[in-house]
Amino acid sequence: MGMQDPHAHASRADITAYPLEFSGSGGEYFRVWIVNLLLSIVTLGFYTPLARRRTAQYFYGHTLVAGSPLEFTAQTKRMLIGFVLFVALYAALKVASQTGQDTVVAVMLLGGAALAPYFWASAMRFRFNATRWRGVRLQFTASWAEVYRASLPAFFFAIVWVGGLAQIGMLLEPGQDRSLPMVIGVAVAAVVISVLCAIRLEYNYKSLMVARGRIGGQPGRWKPQFGDFVRIWAATLAVFLGVVLLVAAIIAATLGGSFALLKNMKGGGIAAVLMMVAMFVAFTFLLFLASAPARAYREARMFQLVWNNIGVSKVARFKCRLRPWRYVGLRVKNVFLSLLTLGFYRPFARVSEYRMKAESVTLHVKGGLDQLAGQLAREELAVGDAIADAVGLELVG
Structure with a gap:
């Protein structure tokens, strides 16, 4: 044996x-x-x-x-x-x-x-x-015909925006009545269709890479199905809006206290200037962080979806146990440390994120x-x- x-x-x-x-x-x-x-x-x-x-x-x-x-x-x-x-x-x-x-x-x-x-x-x-x-x-092994069919959402995206901008230009011409609601409607429709095109393009390319990979x-x-990708993007939008609201509340609380402190500084001077610089840095820092959790969440959910639903013919398959919120926490920590070290923590951050994703995957062989x-x-x-x-x-x- x-x-x-x-x-x-x-x-x-x-x-x-x-x-x-x-x-x-x-x-x-x-x-x-x-x-x-x-x-x-x-x-x-x-x-x-x-x-x-x-x-x-x-x-x-x-x-x-x-x-x-x-x-x-x-x-x-x-x-x-x-x-x-x-x-x-x-x-x-x-x-x-x-x-x-x-x-x-x-x-x-x-x-x-x-x-x-x-x-x-x-x-x-x-x-x-x-x-x-x-x-x-x-x-x-994808053929060129398959590649260009998979790329059709990108061309449709361009057509939507060219047509949308032309329509908005016509609506804004002098003499048009009640044009503002129509302009907003056209812009919203163009954005929604564009997002769906972007999601479809991502789905098409990932599916082609796996199905035509050897x-x-x-x-x-x-x-995976296209609907799975749409649900992940919708959840990502919800995470982003939640983080933005949280960051907005923190900024409002910070600015309120800071303005009160500035008012109490007699004569202003260097202390007031330093306080304003600190407020600006904190504001920029929080804005940068606002999108990090949503991007990490989408990345983790997509990684989990794909690796749980692909295999090699009928002889091997993969399973993924990545926990999205744990990955989000790791990304937020890495962003903080990278900013605090002026980017020198980035290699350690990249290794830690790659390790978490790689070691969450298991190959099952028949x-x-x-x-x-x-x-x-x-x-x-x-x-x-x-x-x-x-x-x-x-x-x-």
């Missing part, structure tokens, strides 16, 4: 559970982060793709799936060429806009909008192909891990990446 895998937890006779592990630490990642930061500054930003590669390699290499680390094998040359080309395109757009070449700018913007789905899919293919587990690579030839399995790995291995027989990074599609998270 073979020795049992120490990372495995038996659940049923034919299914074994493997909790994911993260072996990194904030102190280790701080050294990676500070070197990346300094070299990016010295090279005027051109070290960015190499910094991102080192960051991905650190987090992937310390993420253990069934006892084996992930690997990030992207070639530095490809990432650097993609970044330089992106910088060149951005510089060309800026030059054209500053020299009054409106036609060129319009053509470039329209071309960028039309090619955005292509860049996104190219980034996904690059990142999937650069990811390995036990020597088996991931693949993104590991060793095995397809991904996707179960038929044994060796059988799964063997089957995957047998069946296996970066402009897009740079642009995706520019719009916030992170390698790690």
Whole structure:
């Protein structure tokens, strides 16, 4: 009889559970982060793709799936060429806009909008192909027709706003009666439709990544519904409004006491100035914090939803036990500490958040891990990446 895998937890006779592990630490990642930061500054930003590669390699290499680390094998040359080309395109757009070449700018913007789905899919293919587990690579196999169908909400979003702004312009023309209620109605409708488009786009892209993802030839399995995403966004809005009301109450109480104190300061002077500066800093600080809980809540709920409802064909599935409010508390603490340390706590914050998410996931394998790995291995027989990074599609998270 073979020795049992120490990372495995038996659940049923034919299914074994493997909790994911993260072996990194904030102190280790701080050294990676500070070197990346300094070299990016010295090279005027051109070290960015190499910094991102080192960051991905650190987090992937310390993420253990069934006892084996992930690997990030992207070639530095490809990432650097993609970044330089992106910088060149951005510089060309800026030059054209500053020299009054409106036609060129319009053509470039329209071309960028039309090619955005292509860049996104190219980034996904690059990142999937650069990811390995036990020597088996991931693949993104969506066709271009599927990618552009998934991207339709983005184009509809643009049409809604172009049409909405045109309608508002017509309503505001001289001679229009009772135009204000209609303007408000059009604006509200445009906002609601735009939010639904954004949610649908997120749903389409996530579902495409999983359903058209492959590991060793095995397809991904996707179960969430669009309604699940809408409910998470609605709950996030409720959290945001609740936090805003709480912050508003704190600001009102603070300002009331501060104004009373200022009135009692005879002659004003340096004490009054310092008090006003402190009030401004506190006000800015609280406004920044107001959105942090809502963003963390949405991130945690979405992470929980996705990882509880995906799998690999019929041989493996994932379960997630992440607690959203605990994650929100961690994010708020990390934001406070990052601000108080002028950003130097950020590496520790990133590691702690990544650890909480990674270690909340468990892989359940049917038929044994060796059988799964063997089957995957047998069946296996970066402009897009740079642009995706520019719009916030992170390698790690």
